[in-house]
Amino acid sequence: MKVRIDRIARDIEIINSFTSTPGRGITRFTFSEPYMQARAYLAEELQKIGARVATTPGGNLCGRIEGGMTGLPSVMTGSHIDSVLHGGRFDGVAGVVAALEAARVMAEEKPAHRHPVDVVVFAEEEGSRFGSVMIGSRAWIGKLTSEDLNRLKDQDGVSYAAAMADAGIAPEAASLLRPGMVKAMIELHIEQSLVLESKGLSIGVVEGINGIKQFAVSLTGVSNHAGATPMGLRHDALQGAARVIAAVEEIAVQEPGATTVATVGVLTCEPGQANVIPGKVRFTLDIRDLDSGRIDQAARRIMSVIQKTCQDRGLAFDIQPRSDTPPVRLSKEVVRLIETTAREKGIKTLRMPSGALHDSSILPEVTEVGMIFVPSKAGRSHCPEEETNLEDIGAGAELLLGAVAKLAS
Ligand SMILES: [Zn+2]
Structure with a gap:
């Protein structure tokens, strides 16, 4: 099984064609028009590979590829597509397209997997529109209630719940994410720092979040x-x-x-x-x-x-x-699984902490979480200069595919 870099490149290009500030970096606030266009593209791509696409509590998009057995917990992977004001092309997007490509390869090559695989696009990770970070993941695990989603408002006084309804999405009655429902979650993300580049490495394995x-x-x-x-x-x-x-x-x-x-x-x-x-x-x-x-x-x-x-x-x-x-420790088992998979694929890795928060800091309450970092050129992030080599994203996606396939087998 191999991921295809040309498809990853195309996904990145299409998603980043949706921005409120063309020519001045990526501005894609949660539930805004460009956000919903990018989200619709991802939903369509997921449907093409036979995924069942749903909106979860908190407005996250989840595309599920069923496994060979029913009733088993899923293996989850994904990230976010909302951005800061005049942000970059890779923060969040790298993890979403890597997850989508891993799911594509699994759907095409059909390795025997018993567990379902979920590709997730988390909503409002950055907090750029509603002033509070990781709203989608926190709402999904029940840390934010529907009252909270009515209370959280953007600059124009539009509540999170109203913005979601205005965008035409409604969470399915489907329940909150509870322990036992997800076997493991792996998020690929850009490093947003200089460590990997300074060591000439393509992959960091995140041990925890500072x-x-x-x-x-x-x-x-x-x-x-x-x-x-x-x-x-x-x-x-x-x-x-x-x-x-x-x-x-x-x-x-x-x-x-x-x-x-x-x-x-x-x-x-x-x-x-x-x-x-x-x-x-x-x-x-x-x-x-x-x-x-x-x-x-x-x-x-x-x-x-x-x-x-x-x-x-x-x-x-x-x-x-x-x-x-407080710091968040990610799963030792998932860290080891990612490292073993990397060794098998001949990819060198470095264990490291994450200096920034991610949805992966929220999910350890309900599942085993791991993160894969890919290098950020000159460590730049949250700015139009944010850059990551396609080859590095490809290596990360390849590793993600291997790890997810193992977990789901
Ligand atoms: Zn991010």
Whole structure:
């Protein structure tokens, strides 16, 4: 069995012909006209290979190819086709077309499989339209209720439920996704980072999705005249913040495993005048790792630097937790199965965490989940420059096909 790169290329081209911002990247918000056109194309392609196509709770599209035995849990694969504003051609799309092509090959070559295979297009993964990420997958497993879908609104005040109805799709009465209904799920996705490219590899096997802890930090000193206040008599909040921010990088780099990433992404300084010593600085702190213990350790070390710096410089500080998303471990069995399949196909792989969230972070509550990463050129993503080699998507699709066929056999 072999996937066909020409068909994958054609799928990518057709799906990306549907965008609200032609010439300025891909903008395909959930349930918008271009979204529904791309969705209709995929439904048609799935029907061509004999899949039974349905809309699930949350507005996801699911095309099922039946297996040789009834009543068995399905093997699921897929991703999303909604995008950010002026996004790229591969985020989500790569995983959807790889899943479609794997299903095509299975439908054509009919390897004996007992389990049904489901190709899924998850709705509103990016949160670009309704301001909340992974709505489709969360609604499907019952984490979001129909009241939530009425409450979540876009910029024009249209609710998720109303937008779905306006687009002419209605979830079948079919029930929520419960444990036991899906044997395993594998999502192929672009890496959205530089690791695979820097190592010259085509495939990453994702072990888990990084947890995120965010804090809002403020340091308070004394605003004063920049000319009249001698250096030794200052309480400069920005000088304190500069020491802390430098330490953030050092601490993250020193964490064992070198997997911790820490970022100060927002910094404001008051009063923000060239001739006034900064009296107050606020900044954000974002720490991520696959291991929550390492996140906590890095956070503790950064907190103690804040404490010591403020003590030394006569500053006050305040640290407020902003968000805490625990890491998600993907299935060890599925990771091993993907690696074994890759070895058989002569494809070199690298185990890695995912720095970004995906629908695959939601589904471990109901099934065994694995992810395959393909490289992003220069690590670019969520922008028109987003690029992945077709050969790499082909290698990923080939691996996906092998793994799904094994799971479904
Ligand atoms: Zn994505």
